[in-house]
Amino acid sequence: MIEIQSELEGKHFDLYKLEQLLKPLGYSVGGNWDYDHGAFDYKIDDEVGYQFLRLPFKAIDGQLDSKGCTVALQRPFLLSHKYQRGLDDHAEIGNASASFNQFQEPVDKDASFPEKYIEVGRSLVREAEIALLHH
Numbered sequence: 001m002i003e004i005q006s007e008l009e010g011k012h013f014d015l016y017k018l019e020q021l022l023k024p025l026g027y028s029v030g031g032n033w034d035y036d037h038g039a040f041d042y043k044i045d046d047e048v049g050y051q052f053l054r055l056p057f058k059a060i061d062g063q064l065d066s067k068g069c070t071v072a073l074q075r076p077f078l079l080s081h082k083y084q085r086g087l088d089d090h091a092e093i094g095n096a097s098a099s100f101n102q103f104q105e106p107v108d109k110d111a112s113f114p115e116k117y118i119e120v121g122r123s124l125v126r127e128a129e130i131a132l133l134h135h
Contacts, residue, residue: 002078002113004053004122007129012060015069021131022055030054035063038071042124044117049081051113053121055128076128078121080113 019029022040030039039056054077061070 002118002121004076004078004125006076006125007133008055008073008125009075011073011133012070013073013132015064015071018057018071018132022128025127025131027055033064035059035065038064044120044124051078051080051117053124054079076125078113078118
């Protein structure tokens with residue numbers, strides 16, 4: 001994980017409006033949402049797993065699943081998830097389990113981040129700053 005300092009840190013946004021501004025830039029709703037925190041992810045590449053920029057946030061007024069929730073953005077960071085090649089050792093086969101176990105488990109959720117994408121991540125943060133703070 002590589003943190004990137006940003007003007008976005010600590011800024012407050014209506015979650016719905018934030019989503020409307022980030023999706024056209026290529027961000028999607030990241031995994032691991034809870035009632036009080038979540039993230040938007042920008043997939044940079046899928047080189048033996050995937051590399052992405054994550055814009056995390058926490059709820060400061062309301063819960064994420066409620067209308068009118070206000071969130072505060074936290075420090076953006078770059079992250080790599082490295083996946084095994086081939087079949088997953090823990091995959092189960094069968095009609096019932098196939099729909100639940102279709103994705104491989106990461107080999108290393110915090111894999112080292114390829115240096116060639118660090119500057120890409122920084123420029124994506126600058127682009128998000130312009131879109132969110134200077135629109």
